[in-house]
Amino acid sequence: DTEVTQTPKHLVMGMTNKKSLKCEQHMGHRAMYWYKQKAKKPPELMFVYSYEKLSINESVPSRFSPECPNSSLLNLHLHALQPEDSALYLCASNLPGGRGADSPLHFGNGTRLTVT
């Protein structure tokens, strides 16, 4: 079990569908992340929210739309995806650190997305 909960665990969607991935944490973390991981590859950073504000967008296509409604929730809205977007989508959180310390990332177990 992890302290970061992602739903759904699995999702199959067509290229014309609209769906959303959800991530929730109650550890008081104020930074939340979306990563994408293809098979046998390392996780790739997509978005970072810090104090509910988008701070990093790694040039992700607009068919992926993140949202951080509050400090505990992170959503990823999906629209008009392509088959190559099929991957494991991981959410992570941590305490935004300051100089002299860094806070490890806490990951959920991901949503396995298949685009048909």
Place this chain on the structure above:
Amino acid sequence: LAKTTQPISMDSYEGQEVNITCSHNNIATNDYITWYQQFPSQGPRFIIQGYKTKVTNEVASLFIPADRKSSTLSLPRVSLSDTAVYYCLVGVTYGNNRLAFGKGNQVVVIP
């Protein structure tokens, strides 16, 4: 870009100590070294973090030489359940830094 280089894969027998070295020649003064473990179809899990010298916790040790250009994760007496991919990350997550995963090291524990 990831700042780290790791061997791609290694096998080890149960009960042995496993050492995985990560090279990070361009480590910055403020950077921390953090190791994660990932099992198939799960998210990475934090193992250990250090800045310099040696850090030990209940699952692993981390050795960092004085120049900090490399680090070694040591897993004592591995079991089959330690079969996983291990990632070394160098950097910090604050200040809009893009903490990037390297390619990772697949450790396979053999009975």
